[in-house]
Amino acid sequence: MVVLGIDAHKRSHTVVAVDDLGRKLGQRTTGTTTDDHLAMLTWAEQFGDERMWAVEDCRHLSRRLERDLLGAGERIVRVPPKLMAHVRDSARSYGKSDPIDALAVARAALREPNLPTARLDGPAREVRLLLSHRDDMVAERTRVINRLRWHLHEIDPSWQLPPRTLWRPKNLAGVTARLIGIDGLVARLARDLVDRCRDLTAQIRALDRELEPLVSRLAPNLLELPGCAILTAAKIIGETADVTRFRSRHAFARHNGTAPVPVWSGNHERHRLSRIGNRQLNAALHRIAITQAHYHPQAREFLQRRRTQGDTKTESIRALKRRLSDVVYRALQADANINHDPAVTAAA
Known part of the structure; x- marks a missing residue:
């Protein structure tokens, strides 16, 4: 088995081929067009048919590359950047360059046999793009x-503005009414900002209307989970990017950062919060956990039981998030089976 590690950039990609012992066989730097990718594939054929491509997980740079290689029937795994750093530190070479990084990617893929595999983009990417655009808005x-x-405070410091709800149409209409008859540059800028806020709110609501039917079709089982509404479900779908690429619920938990990290030695077993993994996905699970901690009877009972056993509040929430990771994984698996059913696809 030959592993081809790729260090991807905007203008160039550097690939290094290694054997199953991590020994370097060759390297090549190419452009980023489809023709360049096909030429790179032709170059890789000299190492035999048993090969695997390893790409640093930065899909904004490697999406076209992955699409071209997958279209040619190649196998690709994604290597988290943190793994590359550890491989570079343990290597005999010094410094940092594209060939060194590509070699680190290849050796990290050899060392970690169960990395997530790359898939062609599907509806999950549409959800991610829409939600990312909404977050920007x-x-x-x-x-x-x-x-x-700040402009309104300068106009009238005694003006009591509503906290956290100034974007609502009723409150913006009240601001517009108060600004009538007030001259000056500050008042004019304030009126412009009110109009801009209205436009952004309209765009956000339009994105919400677009996301709701898409997420409802892709994740009906996920939406049945208490505390998981449309936006949270959209975040989970977009960041997971097809749950079938994970070999187990444990791999999914490691990916989303809910798998606890052991930090004990001796007789007293102890774990700490994991700060690795996809933080966006972790934040979505945290929102579900906090919501269930307030309103869901089974979650409240679980937290109380953990507190009785000696866990702190933070530790009990962490345990709930780990359990929720398994629940979300099963829901995503069920939704994937529904969406991959030919009868359901034909009906849609």
């Missing part, structure tokens, strides 16, 4: 509101 609206608040 929400962040921009927050910045607009912050600037608006």
Whole structure:
């Protein structure tokens, strides 16, 4: 088995081939067009038919490369950047370059046999793109509101503005009414910011309407989970990117950062919070856990039992998130089976 590690960039890709012992067989730097990728594939054929491509997990740089290689029937695994750093530190070579990084990718893929495999983009990417665009709109609206608040404070420091809800149409209409008859540059800028906030709110609501039927079709079982609404489900779908690429619920837990990290020696077993894994996916599971901790009887009972056993509040929430990871994994597996059913696909 020959592993071809790739260090991907905007203008060039560097590939290094290694054998099953990690010994370097060759290297090549190529461009980033489809023709360049096919030429790289032709170059790789000299090492035999038993090969695997390993790409650093930075899909904004490697998406076209992965699509071209998958279209040619190649097998690709994604290597987290953290694994590369450890391989570079343990190597005899010093410094950092594209060939060194590509070699680190290949050797990391050899050392870790169960890395996630790359798949062609599907509906999950559409959900991720829509949700990412919505997040950008929400962040921009927050910045607009912050600037608006400072302008309104300058106009009238005694003006009591509603907290956290200034974007609502009723509150924006009240601001517009108060600004009538006030002259000056600050008032004009405030009126412009009010209009901008209205536009952003309209765009956010349009994205919500677009996401709801898409997520409802892709994840009906996930939406039945208490505490998991449309936006949280969309985040899980987009960041998971096809749950079938994970070999088990344990691999999924490691990917989302809910698998506990052992930090004990001796007789007292202890674990700490994991700070690795996909933090966006981890945050979505945390929102579900916090919601269930307030309103779901079974989750409250579980947390109380953990507290009785000696866990702190933080440790009990961490244990709940690990359990929720398994629940989400099973729900995603059930949804994947539904969406892959030919009869359901034909009906859709």
